[in-house]
Amino acid sequence: MDLDDCRDPETGDVDDAALDIIERLDSYTEISPSGTGYHVxxxxxxxxxxxxxxxxxxxxxxxxxxxxxNHVEETPTHVARRQxxxxxxxxxxxxxxxxDVKSESGYRGTTDEQSATNGGGGVDVDLEDEEILEKATNASNGTKFERLWNGNTVGYDSQSEADMALCYLLAFWTGGDQTQVDQLFRQSGLLREKWDExxxxxxxxxxxKTIERAIANTSEFYDPDSGDESTQSHASSSTSTTDAGRDESDRSHAYLAEKNRLLTDRVDELEATLEQKNERIETxxxxxxxLTEELADRDRETDRTHEEQAVTASESDDESETASVWGRTKRLFGSGSE
Incomplete structure (x- = not known):
């Protein structure tokens, strides 16, 4: 992934969209040659x-x-699988x-037509926050909603994805009311300083921008005017059945993603260990x-020493034998003169 014109090469300031992408991909990232972008x-x-x-x-x-x-220090040093x-x-x-075309107008400054449909959602739910929370919690996918509402991001690659997931749910139950989605999100356990940056x-x-994208990508909204509680249950069950399938799919994807990540990390560890062992073997x-050459040198030195000792011993024997013959000769001639 090539991210251009998102970094100030002098100050190091980075566009938040680029930061969001880098954080969610969580793989090897480096600064581009120009210094104004990134490669992930x-x-x-x-x-x-x-x-x-x-x-x-x-x-x-x-x-x-x-x-x-030029590696970005906060990112991994290996290339990770992030499907x-x-x-x-x-x-x-x-x-x-x-x-995407609908959202080009932006979240700020809604038009009169958007105001008539509660900020672009299209359904006037007109329920208090407490009523929406109760309905969302009691729906078939209420467990997912409650988990996100309490700030639990398990199953998501980043908190940004968890933020988006909660906004999808809030967009459905509020009829796409941007103001109420924001109002509710601020009461959740996912709220952080980044929300207002x-x-x-x-x-x-x-x-x-998160709310804008959530509403723009939500195709169905809760409609309290479509019937009584039984109709509401039907609507909730139909959407929550889809949500349940998505939830199951999310868990499955999250499990496989985590398993792949662990396997990739394990492979990286084994490759690093193997490389260390290969270096140790070479050493x-x-x-x-x-040591073999040193031993051979010592053997050769020992052989030379033995040869020198043998020559010295041989010369000594020759000298002794000469002295012995001379001694006998002297004794022989000495006894004849007497």
Missing amino acids: LITGELPEGRNRRGSIELYDTARFFTVTG DALVAIHREYVHDTDS VHYADGSTYGE LEAEIER
Whole structure:
């Protein structure tokens, strides 16, 4: 993934959309050659549809890029598999859908038509916060809602994805009322300082843009005027059945993603261990070679010493024998003169 024009090379300030993508992909990331962008390398399959929008580009073939090695310290040093995060980011930032066109106007400053439909949702629910929370908690996917409401992000690659998931649910139950979604989200356990930070060039905050995307991508809203409680149960069950399927799919994807991540990390650890052992083997082989040569030198030195000792002994024997013959000769001639 190539992220352009999102970083100030002098101050190091980064556009929040780029930070969101980098955080969610959680894989090897480096600063681009110009210093004004990033490269994020991941393992995965590029979703169908367009592969670029604005300053965001995704490629898996037919492209070359310069590897700078200027690693972003807060990111992993290995290339990780991030299929689920890739699909989500592609859908939110790149994929060309009708909802993208609708959301171009932005969350800030709604039109009269949008106001008539509660900020673009299309259904006037007109329920108090407590009533919405009760209905959402008692729905078939109430367990998921309650988990997110309490700030539990288990099963999501990042808190940003958990934020979006809760906003999807709130968008359904509020009829797409942006103000009420924001009001409810601020009561949840997921609220953090980032919610009110301006992250986009149009002046939108992270929270505003998250709500905008959630409403734009929600195709069904709760309609209290469609019938009594039985109708409500039917509506809830129909949507929650889909949500339950999505929830099960989310858990399955989350499990597989986590399993792949653990396996990838384990492979990386084993490869690192194997590399260390190979280096150790090379060191030991070099030491064995050195010791073998040293032993051979000592053997040769010992052989030379033995040869020298043998020569010395032989010369000594010759001298002794000469002295012995001379002594006998002297004794012989000495006794003749007497």
